[in-house]
Amino acid sequence: MEIAVIGVGHTAFGELWTDSLLDLIVRAQSEALADAGLEPNQIDEIFVANMCAPQLSGQAHLGALAADMLGVSAAGCTIEAACASGSFAVRSAIRSILSGESTVVMVTGAEKLMDSSVELVAESFMSASVRDVEHAKGATFPSLFALVARLYLEKYKITREQLAQVSIKNHAHGAKNPLAHFQREITLEDFTLAPMIADPLTLLDCSPVSDGAASVLLSSVDFAKKLQRPFVRIIACEAAMDCMNIAERENIINLKATTLAAKKAFARAGISHKDINVLEVHDAFSPAELMALEALGFFREGQAAAATVEGITASTGSLPVNVSGGLKAKGHPVGATGIAQIVELTKQLRGDAGIRQLNNPRYALAHNMGGIGTSVVVTILTQSS
């Protein structure tokens, strides 16, 4: 697959009280254009990833607004696949380029959640579940994931102390990311004070509600080469789905769609797990990172917790996971999340990730998940040559 990431943009993630949704879109897009050295009129097509703006801000039609903000007549539409919206937008952009219909595509993910009450945000998130079944029973996303987490933790006898290491690691990573929602470390002691959200998930096991936007400019590799600037290549971007209602699944702790998408992605990329040097994984809740790493095939079932405790997945370990801080510390502005993963991995592969730069990673993998493992995209990137 011959797709290049030629520019990236990423606003701060967090409680951005003074920025509107459009402010965030404009900032991320402008930064990506400047990074690529392109003008707006060189964009052939725009995809905007967003989930909550229609519900929380009464604003749909964001593809047209994103084009408007750039002052171009290039076609724009919104892509939504719950928390995987960003990756599905990247996937559509890739298809536009591979089809020859577009050469340069802007992909922007954005979310503005702070204007709304916690109740409205929680309800909006539940629109990613089966409304008439799961929401109607009073479930929230943390409570649904808690059902999965409890079974997973009990089955593999993972302790509270082991699980805490996921968030402790990601907060340590986030402390080195100037764009992260939380730029401070946490300790095991902090967990004793953390309020329970949905047993066994405490506040420190849950990713936050964040505002933010991220953009990637994608192009054909031929176009990228002509720019004579650093770029990275996407060599696989594969999706798979699981049934949405978790009560209907054979095994709720088996992230089937993640496994399927990963198999397809590795086959497409023609590389193996040992080639991957850095991962961004969808840690909406701390056990999700462990389960994802296992479903992706990096650890055997039930083994990721011990690996985390050993430091294997830390930025100083052999398989750094969520060096950006992950959803937990970097933040989780839903539509922006999948795109922000690509931004981080692009920076790591280009060697310009600042104080969190890893030692010359060659292959990188992003895992983005919508719903409780329902819609999954696995993307593999590598250096330009």
Place this chain on the structure above:
Amino acid sequence: MEIAVIGVGHTAFGELWTDSLLDLIVRAQSEALADAGLEPNQIDEIFVANMCAPQLSGQAHLGALAADMLGVSAAGCTIEAACASGSFAVRSAIRSILSGESTVVMVTGAEKLMDSSVELVAESFMSASVRDVEHAKGATFPSLFALVARLYLEKYKITREQLAQVSIKNHAHGAKNPLAHFQREITLEDFTLAPMIADPLTLLDCSPVSDGAASVLLSSVDFAKKLQRPFVRIIACEAAMDCMNIAERENIINLKATTLAAKKAFARAGISHKDINVLEVHDAFSPAELMALEALGFFREGQAAAATVEGITASTGSLPVNVSGGLKAKGHPVGATGIAQIVELTKQLRGDAGIRQLNNPRYALAHNMGGIGTSVVVTILTQSS
């Protein structure tokens, strides 16, 4: 462009009180599969076009639900571009097939509006405008379009009687469509009783609020030929955008994006206006049909009304427009609208449009518009050979 429409599905449009959004999606998808003679597991990818479900039904993540309803793990996401959502979904499906990433793609548009109050529906529609500007001023879509319509009608001295012929024609067409929301004719006399919605638009100038779903199954032409069933070809599907806030436009009665998309589509198809035998045009409001026909290049500015009075755009005329009944009489379930246009034109080109079948049309054009002419897609179809 080598894209085939190999199957179509279309629920009744109207006040479907006993059907849920998922019921409608299931029915349209099943019908399209049966029409193509395919099984769900032959689908490589799914796009769902929807605008209002997150706001009105608290249900997002429809791509995953559509896949779920089919029992497949094929990737699915939602595409939204206001009232042009359906055509943008078709456009994405085309790109997936042209890229070689997918062979068979299901495109489903669906909307469930009847569960909600008129106020909520009107507010949801306004999310397709610039929320903080146009909605904040208290505008609704009929009131915004009324500004445009008034200027257009005054400039070209189009009378109430002339304008009425658009809706009278489309209702006459709808009377022959068993799936139409309104299957009855209206007369000029009815306009004297029609309540004013936003001067100069009466109730009979406005498309209704409808429930409904429509699906098209697209594939490569090679795949379609192997099926040995009737299919039609899409030979152009081009989009263009205008700035969203109509107050910022140079000329609000100039549907710039429509003109641009049409130019691109005709160039792509390699045919001219005189080759087109049938059109489905976005008549959300009756003057929109006239303005669109002119912006598309079928009539000179200000001439479409006289042509309508002459009967040129009737099913018995030389350029039949909205033989399905159009948005006015067939109904306008937002996300389904653009896809329903393709369903109607496919039936006309295949020769199985029942009592409204035209005499062997060879080329067909669909015009789908989101916002006040903001996001526009023009699609050209032709017979399989």
